[in-house]
Amino acid sequence: xxxxxxxxxxxxxxxxxxxxxxxxxxxxxxxxCIDRPLKRIVVTSANPHEGKTTTIANLAVVFAQSCCKTLLxxxxxxxxxxxxxxxxxxxxxxxxxxxxxxxxxxCLRTVNIEKLEILTSGxxxxxxxxxxxxxxxxxxxxxxxxxxDIILLDAPPIGMVTDxxxxxxxxxxxxxxxxxGKVEIEAIQRAKESLExxxxxIIGVVxxxxxxxxxxxxxxQYGYCEEGKKKTERPRRRKMPENWPVNI
Numbered sequence: 001x002x003x004x005x006x007x008x009x010x011x012x013x014x015x016x017x018x019x020x021x022x023x024x025x026x027x028x029x030x031x032x033c034i035d036r037p038l039k040r041i042v043v044t045s046a047n048p049h050e051g052k053t054t055t056i057a058n059l060a061v062v063f064a065q066s067c068c069k070t071l072l073x074x075x076x077x078x079x080x081x082x083x084x085x086x087x088x089x090x091x092x093x094x095x096x097x098x099x100x101x102x103x104x105x106x107c108l109r110t111v112n113i114e115k116l117e118i119l120t121s122g123x124x125x126x127x128x129x130x131x132x133x134x135x136x137x138x139x140x141x142x143x144x145x146x147x148x149d150i151i152l153l154d155a156p157p158i159g160m161v162t163d164x165x166x167x168x169x170x171x172x173x174x175x176x177x178x179x180x181g182k183v184e185i186e187a188i189q190r191a192k193e194s195l196e197x198x199x200x201x202i203i204g205v206v207x208x209x210x211x212x213x214x215x216x217x218x219x220x221q222y223g224y225c226e227e228g229k230k231k232t233e234r235p236r237r238r239k240m241p242e243n244w245p246v247n248i
Contacts, residue, residue, distance in 0.1 A: 007054050007085050010061040011113060022058045025206065026066065032203050033173070039148075040141060040171040041203075042075075044155040044164035046191040050179035051208040053081045056154045064116035068149035073119045075167060077128035078156045080121035086111055093122025098136045104144065117148075128156075133166045141170060158191045168200035175203060180210045 010019045029038060043056040053076070060072040073094055074082035083090040088109050096102040097119070109118045125131050144151065153171065155164035168174040174195055178188055188205075195202055 008057055008061060010058040010065070014065070019058075019062070022062045025059060026062045029173075029175075029203065036172070038172040038203065039145065040151045040153070040173075042153045042155050042164060042167045042171050042174045043177060044158045044168075044174065044191075045177040045179075046159040046183055046187040047157050047179075048079070048160065050157070050177050050183060052157070052177040053085060053154055055175075055177050055206055055208060056152050057082065057085045060116055060118075060152050061113055063150045063152075064113050067115060069147070070116050071119065071144065071148045071151045072116065073151065073153045074121040075132060075153045075163070076156045077121055077124055077131065077163070078161065080124070082118060082154055083109075083120040086118060088118065088120055090120045090122065093120035095122035095125045095131065097122070097140060098131050098134060099125070100136065104140065129162055129166060132163050138170050158194050159187055165194055165198045165200065168195055169198050173201045173203040176205045177208050178205055180207050182209075 009016055010022050013019060029041065032038065043052050043059070045052040056072065060070050064070040072082060074080045075094060076082075077095060080090065082088075083093075086109075088111075092102055092107045094107070097104045097107060104119060107119055107122065109120060110116075111118065131137065141151070153167055155167050158164040158176075164174070176188065176191055176195075192202065
């Protein structure tokens with residue numbers, strides 16, 4: 001596996017502040033619904049190039065690092081990128097499974113991250129929305145439900161096509177990724193309204209690519225006990241690099 005180091009930072013630099021931000025996101029998801037655990041989660045954005053695939057890739061890694069058996073599925077049949085981020089071939093994948101050409105176990109890809117399995121998009125089909133809204137998709141999700149602790153689905157931008165809205169109706173929660181300083185408020189509002197029309201469970205927004213100046217205002221961390229050092233109880237500010245995610 002040739003992971004793109006600058007994108008999957010939770011794997012290449014797990015002790016970095018950015019990796020800690022993704023772990024905070026994981027924790028927020030785990031505690032966002034006590035009565036009914038969130039198992040199948042869709043990640044989308046209002047527009048392209050907002051960092052949703054990078055977000056879901058890092059989220060998958062931190063879930064796997066916490067000993068959760070994790071499946072990352074690329075359901076972006078328009079412009080799939082999960083295979084690129086993890087350096088995988090994409091000759092067979094989710095589209096083959098839904099077309100009944102292959103069993104999903106034949107298409108699973110493993111990387112050198114324990115507890116993480118990946119199902120790439122496979123060949124781009126001519127009818128992405130119809131394929132995702134098919135009975136085959138629902139049957140597949142029900143089939144694998146007991147096999148994994150967490151199932152993450154990377155979807156196309158909801159502001160462009162209906163795919164994410166379709167997926168949100170058959171999953172437990174939806175996360176919106178927003179590019180700080182680039183996405184317009186109106187676009188996020190329209191994305192939210194599109195999800196609400198199908199009664200999607202919007203569990204939060206990830207503000208991505210936050211500038212360093214703004215990020216330092218957001219990020220506070222309690223002192224932790226390092227070897228040979230006394231633990232502090234008072235919150236302290238920690239410097240952050242540019243382009244890190246904040247979950248709100």
